[in-house]
Amino acid sequence: MHGSIFTLLKRYVQTQYDHSTWVQLLEASGLDSGDFDHKTVYPDEHMYALVGKAAEMTGIPAETLQEKFGEYLVPDLMYMYAKLVQPEWRTMEMIENTEKVMHKRVREEHSENAPPVLDVTRVSANELLIEYVSRRRMGALAVGIVRGLAVYFDEADQIQVEPTTREDGQHVQIRVRRRA
CATH class of the missing domain: 1.10.260 (434 Repressor (Amino-terminal Domain))
Structure with missing residues (x-):
């Protein structure tokens, strides 16, 4: 890591x-x-x-600690990747672009870097489905980061984050909905 x-x-x-x-x-x-x-x-x-x-x-519980840490990470992550973030992006757009923009950059910087794979599907204008896959089994960290993004973009009262599978934390599905 x-x-x-x-x-x-x-x-x-x-x-x-x-x-x-x-x-x-x-x-x-x-x-x-x-x-x-x-x-x-x-x-x-x-x-x-x-x-x-x-x-x-x-x-x-470790899962709860991971979520809290994920939330805490967001301002620093946004600072680190500020040059890659488009000014019009909000929570949903950040999530949609993380894999192809930020994670791509992380992988290019060092061959040993292995951020999780995020397969994000836009279900509707107000809903995303994230498929988190990582051998690190830290899906709860990803859930925390998504919640932290909503806080960062001042959308926490509008964004609902719901992990729908836990399994062993290696493959976690996360539903993100914007309340209409």
Whole structure:
């Protein structure tokens, strides 16, 4: 997983809790250092260990933590990819263009980068269906990012996000509806 995600996870833990919680989380996860380079790709197992231990430490299910972290990520992701985002895009358009614009760029930057595959279908003017597929099994993170996009674009009261399948988190279907 890309180092920038680990860097943002560190900041998330430090802002939601504190620095000592981050240090305790690293120790409990068996990781030597919490200094992640944003340009390096790290083993997915590092993220699994961190999320799993965070769930144990907080009593919050890992899936819920992933969703909350996904929501938290959005402003930073929007900043990182600002040059690729069209000014007229809102929540639905961002979702529709993530795979062919942002994920394409991520894959081009480094051959080891492997963001999830998002197959987005426009069901109607007010509805999208996202097929999330990733061996990382972090569909809840994607759900959180979609919710975070709605907040970012000030559409949270208009956008309904509903994961319709959970399975093992590797293949998750997410329905996104704009209330008419």
